[in-house]
Amino acid sequence: MDARWDLRAIDGEPVDSAALEGRALLVVNVASRCGLTPQYEGLERLQRSYGGAQFTVLGVPCNQFGGQEPGGAEEIQAFCVATYATSFPLTEKLDVNGRRQHPLYAWLTSAPDGDGRAGEVEWNFEKFLVSPDRQVVKRFRPAVEPQDARVIGAIEALLGE
Amino acid sequence: MSELVTTIRAGEVSVGDRVRTADALELTVTRVDEDFMGQPNLLALVEDSDVQWLKIAAPRDFELELISRASKLEI
Numbered sequence: 468m469d470a471r472w473d474l475r476a477i478d479g480e481p482v483d484s485a486a487l488e489g490r491a492l493l494v495v496n497v498a499s500r501c502g503l504t505p506q507y508e509g510l511e512r513l514q515r516s517y518g519g520a521q522f523t524v525l526g527v528p529c530n531q532f533g534g535q536e537p538g539g540a541e542e543i544q545a546f547c548v549a550t551y552a553t554s555f556p557l558t559e560k561l562d563v564n565g566r567r568q569h570p571l572y573a574w575l576t577s578a579p580d581g582d583g584r585a586g587e588v589e590w591n592f593e594k595f596l597v598s599p600d601r602q603v604v605k606r607f608r609p610a611v612e613p614q615d616a617r618v619i620g621a622i623e624a625l626l627g628e
Numbered sequence: 629m630s631e632l633v634t635t636i637r638a639g640e641v642s643v644g645d646r647v648r649t650a651d652a653l654e655l656t657v658t659r660v661d662e663d664f665m666g667q668p669n670l671l672a673l674v675e676d677s678d679v680q681w682l683k684i685a686a687p688r689d690f691e692l693e694l695i696s697r698a699s700k701l702e703i
Contacts, residue, residue: 565681
């Protein structure tokens, strides 16, 4: 199996890679106690607008930035649903940088952002848009809001809308 | 008996210093990133080691607990 997609969901069950196949993905490292946490709202709006057979947001909880995702799986899941009514999938908590970086992020972080900078994830809520044929199409740094015209434009271009 | 706590401003932290945040995060700094997220008053302290990869962001004048200072070579 391609190690990039060897993922477990927040409930500990393996992510069914077939469920992701053929879909564009917006992969986002998330955290519950960050100043950027309200971006969950914009991410959920993307999911409700574009989610389905062609697209999904994929949230990746990570505690490497300011220790802002300290909770366990149940706590993270409950926070997302109760506070932002999220409907997109979350993986288990992962390392996105460093020596225990998950292979998905080893691949994603090789892609440059709009300024041509590849490498480490900068902070919580960095966004990678991945095409259905598994190319990293765009990388948006944390300060770029999910509802930013650049994000929506890139998703719509990818989906042919 | 009260414990003596030494503090250090984030802007004065050097590579090799070990610090603790108010949230009890501890890191041995292996890198200091200036102008974090394009903000001149913000910096990021990073530990990239076998133990952990952890990044904290702080204003330059933010006070942290100094657990140990980087050892310096004596010539």
